[in-house]
Amino acid sequence: MCGIVGCILKDNDEDVAPILFDCISKLEYRGYDSIGLATYDGNIHVKKDKGKIDEVNQKLDLPNMPGDFGIAHVRWATHGDPSKLNSHPQLDEENTIAVVHNGIIENNTKIKADLIAEGHTFKSDTDTEVIPHLIQKFMDEGFDLEHAVRKTIEILEGAYAIAAISSREPDKIVATRKDSPLIIGLGEDGYYLASDSPAILKYAKDIIYPEKGEIIILDKSGVVVHDEFDNPINKEVDTINWTPEMAEKEGYDHFMIKEINEQATAVRNTLTQRDNIQKIIDDLDDVSRVCFVACGTSYHASLTGKYLLESLAGIPTDVILASEFKYSAKTLKEDTLVIFISQSGETADSLKALDVANQTSKTLGIVNVAGSSITRRAQYVIQTQAGPEIGVAATKTYVSQLTAIYMFSALMAENEELLDELDKVPDFIDEVLMDVESIKSMSKRYNYAKDFFYLGRGYVYPTALEGALKLKEISYIHGEGYAAGELKHGPLALIDEGIPVVIVIPPGESHKKTMSNLEEVKSRGAHILAFGADNDYELKNKSEDVFCINSEVSEIISPLVYIVPLQLLSYYVTIGKGFDPDKPRNLAKCVTVE
Structure with missing residues (x-):
């Protein structure tokens, strides 16, 4: 649960560090125990340390780094305590390769032992450090950066979004993903990658969503994507309709209170999805059972959905924590509708469960982030309209999820009275916020x-x-x-x-x-x-x-x-x-x- 960013500028005369710092600052909600940047201007320069972004920046002056391309990272520790050594970017022994990584490398212990036996020396306690060492190994064997990354991910087990740069092959960023979020941004002044769209809204609205195993190469001329078989592919380009201002505090003390105050608008906007929800219901064959799958706050929204569907539509409904789903998977049938609820659309437990459910049942995602993994894997999607939510504690995405669930339940039950009541909810929320x-x-x-x-x-x-x-x-x-x-x-x-x-x-x-x-x-x-x-x-x-x-x-x-x-x-x-x-x-x- 970290955030990564990368950028390569078209103009050689502009330094990328201020942009990297601005972008990675927008992802601090994804992790805030350390931060680091790596840029290139003939050599790889790295600044990183433990602490929140502002604290580290006061010590290191992060935007003041030379080079017109680079990568950045905010960390939420999984392997190794928060420390300077464990912060990303992680480097190879020769400081010629820098890598940022979101996810967990499950077989890192074995990889590390094998590399040590080959003479590699490690400095950190992270699982990530094996990645630059593997890339170094394969580049030493004659592979270019792209194919060294490809050889590396053939060995890795677990979830990851990775971005790598190398002084051996400058003016290039190579990235890939498996079960961790990654987007690619096409901007007027350069090309970007990030874990989430708020990072790059200011710089790029046109977005590519890489799939598992694809290799993405960013250079000054553009973006190239190769599939898992090394074939170039044309990716569909989507446009983000969020504005940069939507991801700013706009005068509020905290994002959380701003987002609480945006809930009436979030409900109003999500109510516009009624026609889409009706189309989904019309397309569904007979559904004899509904199963919600979710985590945390989304799990609580799902519990409300159980009350609604059973009391209004008379459909037996279960609610299962995504992390426990595998223990119930054998109960799924063709006439089961499995509804996955996730703010981000990238929740690891839910994605694993979705892949299982797709084998037997109908699947529906209720998600706030367009283009996220659940939206691409589920058979049907209800897009909530909360806008970007930065506060870690979900607020407006929760009421948006509830609104979607209410509309789905009311339309399934053909309950016009409830639909009329839902139209009054935004005004009721505004009344609460006045007190x-x-x-x-x-x-x-x-x-x-x-x-x-x-x-x-x-x-x-x-x-x-x-x-x-x-x-x-x-x-x-x-x-x-x-x-x-x-x-x-x-x-x-x-x-x-x-x-x-x-x-x-x-x-x-x-x-x-x-x-x-x-x-x-x-x-x-x-x-x-x-x-x-x-x-x-x-x-x-x-x-x-x-x-x-x-x-x-x-x-x-x-x-x-x-x-x-x-x-x-x-x-x-x-x-x-x-x-x-x-x-x-x-x-x-x-x-x-x-």
Whole structure:
């Protein structure tokens, strides 16, 4: 889970380092324990160190490097602690080859042992360092850079996106990928590669999406792609419709709060996909079972989908964590629809599961990033319209996923009433965002907490899970979400004096029983933070803190609205504790390793 960038400029008189630094800074959400650049002007120059981008730049002045082509990397450590030696780019022994890599080389231990036996000396603890050593070995045997890379990937096992430069073969960047994201940008002033589009939006809108095993050569004259059999191929060029400004903070303190405030727009934009979703449904044969496959926040969106499809359309629905999918794969049939939900479309566990599902069942991807791997592998695709999301903790992509799931479920069930209700959701979200001061005030009273509990029933049980996840992701407070009825089956033993318990309690059928659960925790000394309807006076009387939401928000659409104040609560608790919500420790935006 790292980010890589490469650029070769058409103009020999311009230095590439400022552009590399600008591009790689846009990928810090993919990793932020180290950064490094390598450029070429007759020799390979490298600057790298552990730390966040700004910290390392203050020490090393990263944009001040000579050369008109190069590569860059931000790291989220998998092999080897964050350190200068373990930072990328990684080099061969002679400092003639520099490589950046996103992914994991699973057989690196054996490769390293074989190379040491041949006389190679290693400096780092990374799995990546075997790559430049292998390239060096094959170039010593007479292969050019492109074919040395090709020989190298024949040996590598695992997932990777790789970019390499060599002083033996200047004015060229060679790249390839397998199960890790990589895009190629065609700009007016040069040619680019990156792990994700926000890195190069400012410089290139025309994009090529390489497939597994393809070799990409960037030089000053253009981009050439060879297939796995070494044949040149013509790749389709797509145009990114995101603007560079969409990937900037635009005056907000953090990307997370900016993206929370963009959620009404994200819902409005995703609602425009109705005709596309209807076409997918019309094309599907009889579906007797639906299986959602997802991870993390997308898993919680999928749980809501289970409630919707079973209650509205009567279709048996399962939700499986992508990392556990292989244990259920034999239950898939031809009439099973497997729905893969992923913000990035590059989640490693989900991609492995998708390849399995495609062998037996119909597959549908709900994805935010156009051209990503899931969009290219799934039989059907619903493109959410959240725009680029930079904050590691998903917010607007979550409500966009929910919106797509709601439309799919309503159209499957031919439920026009729900479709009409969905049109009101953006206005309800805007109403919540107008009352931010209430959440700010509430958050200040709970910075002390070491534990939070979140309770919900029915449609808002997954909302409680997602609220707890947001809190622990960015504030590092232990948060647990539970179905409210499960309290008496164990979790009630954990409730003690002063523990904050968040109750998600919209009006509707589940309200009365959830109020009983509120009484259970209140009688044991818990502090109640309730999120309910503005006309729920009983709730107001029994809670220490209440955030009021328009009573017209019905129980069925409440997950789309009630999640917003829970996101805000997590954000402001985190700010109060002095942490950066955009860069939670140990986490990165796109999980491209299993």
